[in-house]
Amino acid sequence: MDDSHEIFDQLIQHCQIGDLESFISELNIKESILKIQDATGKTVLHYCAEQADIRFAKEIVGRNPELVNNKDIDGFTALHLGVIAGNSDFVQLVLGCDADLESQDNELHTAVHWAIVCGDLEILKSLIKHGALVSIPDIHGAHPLHYAAQVSNNRSSLELLRYLIKNKADVNAIDNDGRSPVLWAASSGCKEALLEIYNAGATITSSDKDGLTALHCAASRGFTDCVEALIGLCGVFVDPPDNQETTPLFYAVSLGHSECTEALLRFGADPNYRDLKGRTPGHFASFRGRLECLRLLHFYGADLWAPSERGDTPFLEAVSGGKYDVIEWLLDGRPEGIRSSNSEGRSCLHIAALYNNLDIARLLLERDADINAVMRGSEISIFLTPLDVALKKGHIALAKFFQEYGGVPATKVTDSRAVAR
Template identity: 25%
Template sequence: PGNMHWLLLHGAQPEARSASGTSPISVALGHGDAGIETLQLLFAHGGSPAGRSGLARFMEACLQRQQQDSRAEAFALGLLSRGADPFAADAAGTPPLPLAVRLGWMRLLERLLAMGVDPDSCDARGLTGLHLATSQGRLDIVKLLLRPGGSPDRRGADGDTPLGIALANSNRVLAEWLNWNQWKLPRRPLQARDLPAAAMSGDSGAVQRLLDLGLPIDTRDHQGCTALLRAAGGGHLPLVQLLLERGAAPDIAATSGATPLSAAVSMRHIAIVNCLLNSGCGLEQRLPGDVTVLMLAAALGLPEITTRLLQAGADVHAVDAQGLTPLHCAALYGFTARDRSRLLALLDALLLAGADPQRRSHTQATPLLLLLGGKADPGTPCSDDLLLVAMERLLDEDARIDVADKHGITPLHLAAQHGLQQVAHALLRAGANPSIRDNAQRSAHDVAMARGYMEIAADLASPTAAATNTVSMARFLRD
């Protein structure tokens, strides 16, 4: 360096080239760590490492001389700052990234990747950084290369993949990190929205690795769904447990308004409902239309989930934007229900929790009116037998039989409209007034005639006989 300093002071050019085309900088780079002082002198007098292969040449020299200390790495980082090419290979055909892996220079690796270097850059033997890191057992480098898109199934010139190398070396930890057999790596830099995508597939291992790589746990996908919401809706209980343990927020709603709890309820995943409730998720978080999850469970006819929500403190008196309570929602489900025990269990759960059978909606509908098809189109399939039993359960709670909605429709009108002969008989026995007319001035008899239910029309024309001569099916079934 002393002689070099004297020459530079007397006008020698730091980038002068010999007849073979080599420069002092190129020669000094080929000495690796031993050439640092000379290079610093050359740079101080205007020399530059810019151009092809300078960085790779320096790194290859450090590797050959086993000069892997932090001083050499810091100098390599300085070469990049001075304009050295991060992409160009050395004379043997190996670019800087594989050399950085072999040298174990993490800071330089991070810098190269940040500059856009391909994480699958191959050395002269066709091996990528992941091949080399796996051979060295360097989990830290494997993680670093996976996030920008390194491929664990890329084959080298010898046909081996990084995963194959890990398996051959019996390195279980690395093999787990390189095995993405369910949710596949996207062959591009990982993005935050990949986490909900992996959760949708139910791949707990992939989700855990993505979290370990730093992907935000509460990231939303294009539909506003978080990983927890996707896992809850998909029925992936172990994944739900993992995400909650890792700190996922249980109350983030999707663009549609769905929450993890509502998704689990909708898909009837009671184990996940329990898990979310135990995590302290909000019970009264409103869905579109001001619907609660208790209303949702009731509308879907889910007595087990309804009971669990009530046990957790769900508000049985909550009202949605239409003035409907959970009992109204259960009644809506009941009109087309086919499972007698399920419907009765649902009604029992809500009534025992204090639901009000007299509560009116904004259209003045009570649960009894909705149970008998107050919102259903004429001709909608329904079960006279089942509705009879369910109606008597509401009547046991003193539900009013002559109540009318805003259109003046009574339970007897609805029985006539939907052809519910046994229900009509039971209402007459309970004292329903067949002479009440709706806002269109129609009696229940008029409705039955218009719908073609002649037997019901005849019963309504002689209500005393109908009430006297008919056995109560509900009483028969219950007794």
């Protein structure tokens, strides 16, 4: 059996313990071992990338400088691994051996990408000084500046972003989803990075393939300082609609970010804005049970009983979501709303029956919900009471509960008040 792999392992061991003499002796016996790659595709030089003592790497590149551009199975060259390890001396060594600065790993990351992700300004400067390009996209279409915008949440990281901008990084580069560095910064809550990129000439109103702007991104994650900076310092419009006609306020209330909700409303966001289905922020907040956000919407003039295109109100959305406290709060403000229904006649009790929610059904009946309200079924000639819905869905316990309150099938309802809406 060839002893090459045994010698390969010995070379790595010599490197790890600092035994340069034995390392050189092995190479003198069989220098061709340097071209051997292990099961992960790494050469001995790859393993030297993490070693602070670069005498071993010098010995290797002195004998075979072409090895600096060999890739392992992940597409990493020795330069990639040196950057990831933060081994500045090693990086300087391979840069002096004509390392391919644009070499990309399997996810198309260059050494510059890795310098940014690892937060190493010294190495970034070395790479750029040797001619590394700063605007190469990876497999996601993301440039180094995208990553710098994402990680620049402290002074040292911010220097990386500034250095890229200084070296002509494209501040309006877009990734595969149409997201610019501005959107990455807003999504990560990096206000300083956001302002740096904006001041460098970035289009602050850019949107991604879904129509999401930086303001949407910041609002959806609850980054109030970014929201306030975008509107107050960058002058962005407070209600930019995405592809579904939902504004940043929809995202803030849906995810329960009350501080962002208040900030957007304070800056003039429309609490009654409607999406493509005619829903308002109140619909979203109710379904998700965001009571604090609902109170804010109410304070700023939202109509919390506005019907959507289907006639569903925020109250009916709260019932769909099973949000007990929201239901109570809405009914405290408008008790008569308990008898409301959508354009198909679907009432709150129909919804409770659909989702087999006995607790909600009990609350609604205590608030005087119509036990025998009638709605139109999937076929125009079919009508259903809450009992019918419960039986149709196989919710037997709930059906029995409705019967105890006087619930009957639609065929026995003679009152035409709720029929044929």
